[in-house]
Amino acid sequence: MLGKGATVAKSLLVTRIGELVTNVGPDGCPGFAALPESALVIEDDRVAWTGPASRAPAADTVVDAGGRAVLPGFVDSHAHLVFAGERGGEFAARMAGSPYSAGGIRSTVAATRGASDTVLRGQLRRLAAEMLRQGTTTFECKSGYGLTVADEARSVALAAEVTPEVTYLGAHVVPSEFSGSADAYVSLACGPMLDACAPHSRWVDVFCERGAFSADQARAVLRAGVARGLTPRVHANQLGPGPGVSVAVEMGAASADHCTFLSDADVDALASSSPAVPPGGGREASPGGGGYRGTVATLLPGAEFGTRQPYPDARRLLDAGAVVALATDCNPGSSYTSSMAFCIALAVRDMRMTTAEAVWSATAGGALALRRGDVGWLGPGARADLVMLDAPSHAYLAYRPGVPLIRAVWQSGRRIPRSYVE
Numbered sequence: 001m002l003g004k005g006a007t008v009a010k011s012l013l014v015t016r017i018g019e020l021v022t023n024v025g026p027d028g029c030p031g032f033a034a035l036p037e038s039a040l041v042i043e044d045d046r047v048a049w050t051g052p053a054s055r056a057p058a059a060d061t062v063v064d065a066g067g068r069a070v071l072p073g074f075v076d077s078h079a080h081l082v083f084a085g086e087r088g089g090e091f092a093a094r095m096a097g098s099p100y101s102a103g104g105i106r107s108t109v110a111a112t113r114g115a116s117d118t119v120l121r122g123q124l125r126r127l128a129a130e131m132l133r134q135g136t137t138t139f140e141c142k143s144g145y146g147l148t149v150a151d152e153a154r155s156v157a158l159a160a161e162v163t164p165e166v167t168y169l170g171a172h173v174v175p176s177e178f179s180g181s182a183d184a185y186v187s188l189a190c191g192p193m194l195d196a197c198a199p200h201s202r203w204v205d206v207f208c209e210r211g212a213f214s215a216d217q218a219r220a221v222l223r224a225g226v227a228r229g230l231t232p233r234v235h236a237n238q239l240g241p242g243p244g245v246s247v248a249v250e251m252g253a254a255s256a257d258h259c260t261f262l263s264d265a266d267v268d269a270l271a272s273s274s275p276a277v278p279p280g281g282g283r284e285a286s287p288g289g290g291g292y293r294g295t296v297a298t299l300l301p302g303a304e305f306g307t308r309q310p311y312p313d314a315r316r317l318l319d320a321g322a323v324v325a326l327a328t329d330c331n332p333g334s335s336y337t338s339s340m341a342f343c344i345a346l347a348v349r350d351m352r353m354t355t356a357e358a359v360w361s362a363t364a365g366g367a368l369a370l371r372r373g374d375v376g377w378l379g380p381g382a383r384a385d386l387v388m389l390d391a392p393s394h395a396y397l398a399y400r401p402g403v404p405l406i407r408a409v410w411q412s413g414r415r416i417p418r419s420y421v422e
C-alpha cells in the first residue's frame, strides 16, 4: 500500500494540534470527542499517548501541527474498486433526466470480464492510492463485477492485495446469461462461486433490492457465506422500500448499507440491534472489533448525489439511537467518488448531521461497520492512522467543501510521503 520512501519514526510527537479528534469521551465512553491545544505520540504503528500539548513527553522526532486539526484516518466501509471501464456517459444521461436502475451494473460486468488482471490491478491500485491521499487509511473492497466463478475469484484475490476488508458480492446482480433463472444463479453464488471466493474474503454481501435479489435469495446467500466463516453485510433499501434492512438485522449483519427508504419498523430494527455501543466502544485492539455485534446503518450519500435520489434520513436514524456510518460506495455507476470529505459535506448539508456526527460516522462509525477495534479513534493502543487538515477544526471538511484540506496522512505510524499525497 505504501509508496516507496515511507518513513517510520521510532517515536514521533505531533504537537501544537489545534483540535485533536479522538472519539474517546471523558470516561472512555464512545462518541465524538476532541481535545484543544493537544499533542499525540506515536510509537511504531500505535498511538502511545494523547493529552495537552503543554504536558507532552519527549520523542525522537517532533512534528509541529501549527494549530491544525488532527483526526483519525477515515474508515470507508463500502467501496467497489475492482472493475474496468467507466460510465460517464450514463451519468451524463442521468443528469439529463434518465432514471437509475440496478441493471447498469451489467455494463461494468462486461468490461470487467474482458479486462486483464493487469488492467484490473492497475485500476484498483490507482483508486486505493487516491483514497489514501484523501485521508482514508482503512477501506473495504467488494467483488461483484465478475459474476462468474473465475471472475469473482480473481476479484476477491485482487482486493486482498490492497485491504484485509474483502467482501464477496457474487450476488450483486443476476448476470444476463442467467436472465430468467435467478435461482440457478443464486445456487452458483452459494456453491462453487462462494467456495472459490471465501478463502480471500472476510465478508459476504448481497444486493437485496427489486431488480436484484429477493429476501429469500438474500438469506440463502448470507447463510451460505456464514457457513463458510464470512460475516454478512447487505445492500438494503437503496432504490425503494423493501426487506433488505430486516434481513440484515435478522442475519446479524455488521451493516445495512444505503438505508434510503426505511419504514418505522426498519428504523426500530436498526436501533434495537445496537442499543448502545458497548463499554470500551468496541475499541479493544483485538481482531473482531472488541465484541461489537450490532447492525450499523451505513449511509452512502455519494450514491444519492450521483443518482439524484432523495438522501437517507440520517436524523431519523440518529434520533432513534441507531449507529450510523458514512462511506463512499465508490463505484463507476452510481457513486464515482472516493472522497470521504465529500460524503461528510453532503451528510452535513443535506442530511442534517452535525459536523461532529458526520466526522464520527466517517471514522468510528465505519470502524464499527467493519467490526474493527483498532481504527476510527485516537488514544493509547489505537493504530496510528492520522489525518492532519490544513484547517483548525474538523468542521472545515463541510465548511470548505471540495477544497483539498488533507495536509498529511499517517497509516500505521508511517507518514505517507508528500509526493504520494500531493
Ligand SMILES: [Zn+2]
Pocket: 078, 080, 235, 329
Ligand atoms: Zn455498493
